[in-house]
Amino acid sequence: MGVVSKLPVYFEPIPGGGLVTAKLEQVLDWGRASSLWYMLFGLACCAIEMMCTGASRYDLDRLGMIFRASPRQSDLMFVSGTVTHKMAPRVKLLYEQMAEPRYVIAMGGCATRGGPFYYDSYSVLKGVDLIIPVDVYIPGCPPRPESLLEGCLKLSEKVKKEKLSDWSRDVRQ
Amino acid sequence: MSDNSDLVQSLESTFAGKVSKLDLVPAQDAVLVEVSAVRDVFKHLRDSLKFDYLSSLAGVDAKDHLEIVYHISSTSIKQKLTVKVKLPTENPEIDTICDIYRAADWFEREVHELYGIGIKGHPDLRPLLLPEDWDQGHPMRKGWTGRDFIVKPE
Numbered sequence: 162m163g164v165v166s167k168l169p170v171y172f173e174p175i176p177g178g179g180l181v182t183a184k185l186e187q188v189l190d191w192g193r194a195s196s197l198w199y200m201l202f203g204l205a206c207c208a209i210e211m212m213c214t215g216a217s218r219y220d221l222d223r224l225g226m227i228f229r230a231s232p233r234q235s236d237l238m239f240v241s242g243t244v245t246h247k248m249a250p251r252v253k254l255l256y257e258q259m260a261e262p263r264y265v266i267a268m269g270g271c272a273t274r275g276g277p278f279y280y281d282s283y284s285v286l287k288g289v290d291l292i293i294p295v296d297v298y299i300p301g302c303p304p305r306p307e308s309l310l311e312g313c314l315k316l317s318e319k320v321k322k323e324k325l326s327d328w329s330r331d332v333r334q
Numbered sequence: 335m336s337d338n339s340d341l342v343q344s345l346e347s348t349f350a351g352k353v354s355k356l357d358l359v360p361a362q363d364a365v366l367v368e369v370s371a372v373r374d375v376f377k378h379l380r381d382s383l384k385f386d387y388l389s390s391l392a393g394v395d396a397k398d399h400l401e402i403v404y405h406i407s408s409t410s411i412k413q414k415l416t417v418k419v420k421l422p423t424e425n426p427e428i429d430t431i432c433d434i435y436r437a438a439d440w441f442e443r444e445v446h447e448l449y450g451i452g453i454k455g456h457p458d459l460r461p462l463l464l465p466e467d468w469d470q471g472h473p474m475r476k477g478w479t480g481r482d483f484i485v486k487p488e
Binding site for chain 2: 282284
């Protein structure tokens, strides 16, 4: 019963028996928060930092996060970098191709509010939240891997709090 | 930065009245070419003077006029040359050189969409960098504004 002793919040052993009871909601949330698969998708220099976070030194695998090369299999999208007006419809399309429930982390200043391209730029979208809902914003230019890990942990906290009743609709919109 | 004034002088004498020497900082071989003579000058440079490589082609908005700046170089005689062409702000047009230097193709598309300079004789002037459905003019022109354009406050 190693898992049960580690997760008293989610599981309750029945005395004298091999059964455990738990709320379905909590078990599912726990499972999903522990395996947030992210989409293999990068936009600009932030993507380099994201790759670094995924590689062995920082290792997103520790959080159960591995990249998927298809939006159909992804739970999470890092918007890692500058979103241009030309790229925006493609980003939106990728988001729409992901199966619900789906999450978005806006990584760095550009994805959050245009960053250094806020002023005097004809080509840059002033924040990815103008086209898709965002769960976690990470400041930095680009954010260090530690910041990105922090953002992922914040997101898993959020995922753990979700209610079954929220799943059928996108409550953020 | 070669001190080869022979090149500029020979160009000036070959195309009398159409080519003039430019003094740029830092010092470099540079000429100003009349719009009408652009194709002849580049053909001469490529075929007779061994300039076989177009490094870059850029547009400039100098407020009272537009410019195109060509940087060409030679891989055999190790020389560089800067060629400038001045164009009017209203209805600027220039002949394509993409059949003389193939590298000019995409550069000219870029200059066409960002500065609104007409490229006569270019085979394919679809937008290169701007979105396919772009309808807001030429964003690299001075004083341009458009959708979502936020001017930096002083």
